[in-house]
Ligand code: ADP
């Protein structure tokens with residue numbers, strides 16, 4: 026009997042499947058068409074996108090939602106270069122991702138081959154592991170190693186380069202390395218002495234604060250974190266994507282008093298969040314100069330970055346918080362932090378004060394609408410189990426306040442890298458995930474008109490796969506702000522468009538008409554009643570992909586801030 030052989034595409038697909046990869050997002054072309062087909066044949070779901078950027082964002086979002094990497098499949102040269110956006114974004118967000126790039130033929134290297142590009146070198150600074158296998162027999166080894174590196178320790182992206190000739194070359198099955206399945210990541214514990222120190226510090230804190238980051242969400246630590254916060258009665262504050270680890274309407278959540286809580290806390294327990302720009306580097310004036318930080322993170326090198334920690338707890342977040350819980354449960358007559366304490370009184374007061382300020386904006390229903398009035402209609406109707414995608418400048422910042430999250434890993438936004446254009450890639454991934462794992466639920470993607478523009482053509486992808494996604498565009502006709510329609514008309518009449526503000530886009534553009542080209546349903550809403558009617562219908566009509574274009578005031582702003590989100594701390 027002749028020896029059985031297998032081609033490179035099928036072998037790679039088989040190895041990915043053996044490592045538990047469920048989804049592949051990509052765009053086919055030379056030399057990866059066979060790879061996508063082989064993935065389908067191996068039982069991996071292949072989602073064809075319209076731009077590699079969006080494909081790389083989508084695949085990385087699956088990594089965050091499931092804790093298992095998805096694959097982004099790209100063609101050589103420009104295809105890979107487009108995907109670097111998503112690779113860098115995944116690296117910044119600490120999300121697992123496997124990128125597979127087809128590349129030029131190995132024996133044409135250096136000759137000016139079609140799309141010849143130093144692909145491995147381009148990926149290296151953003152990846153935990155990169156490889157250009159030189160023998161088909163070893164593909165299973167590289168795939169296991171890439172998957173392992175993407176999820177062990179701090180998660181991140183990995184890259185596998187496959188020379189075009191290797192896609193179709195064949196190898197004897199008997200020579201192929203067997204698939205060794207990557208084991209789930211170790212749940213490492215923190216040093217026991219440090220656990221004791223952390224509890225002692227928290228015990229004597231007058232103004233304790235727990236900050237919950239997206240590392241806690243990724244670690245699936247919702248149960249241990251809830252136990253910790255509730256047994257101790259500590260106030261907590263989620264970061265943007267830490268929202269939902271505990272519900273935003275939890276009685277111990279102090280999000281509306283964010284600035285105050287950060288500024289005055291004397292002991293902060295940091296659960297899976299870096300002291301980077303999102304948390305103002307942990308420095309004054311946004312933080313108390315004497316604050317004692319207890320940091321929990323899986324990456325030892327992250328400890329003491331910007332601020333010297335009082336206690337460093339290196340380990341898997343769920344395991345470490347469970348250690349903290351265990352220790353606290355052993356303390357006889359342990360206390361619950363008093364709701365009547367001066368600290369809680371300060372925070373509760375500030376929460377009320379900020380709620381009143383926001384209510385003022387909500388109640389202002391004058392047209393064109395402001396952000397808050399528009400968001401209020403959405404908030405009133407949103408089910409608790411939706412996944413929210415949120416991006417844009419004001420659109421995203423205001424949604425942090427106005428659109429609550431109730432479940433972990435149910436919010437995806439511009440993230441650590443502040444990337445604009447992630448929205449529809451994330452919506453595609455969340456839509457697929459939702460369809461497969463929580464059928465009947467929907468994804469609500471809220472984007473500014475500028476953010477929507479980056480990957481607008483992915484509405485065709487979302488419609489093609491009939492994903493349960495409602496796209497909402499908060500349309501102010503510009504980046505940050507736009508121009509009123511009549512001002513814009515005069516600018517055009519006078520042929521002055523090239524002198525218009527760089528922030529302007531076409532005011533009141535009718536984006537909802539785009540989705541009709543792909544069989545979806547578009548709505549345009551300018552009043553609170555129209556938003557309500559459109560969103561109600563979109564939520565009921567689950568078989569239909571909908572896009573609601575909400576036209577708001579081009580001059581709408583955020584409520585006045587004590588500190589602006591991006592204000593730099595004095596270093
Ligand atoms: P946020 O944007 O919410 O502030 P960051 O992305 O800055 O969060 O921080 C997330 C942190 O979580 C990273 O430092 C990362 O190393 C850490 N992390 C990721 N997974 C785990 C885990 N399983 N256990 C502990 N820490 C983790």
Ligand code: MG
Nearest residue numbers: 473474475503
């Ligand atoms: Mg805008």
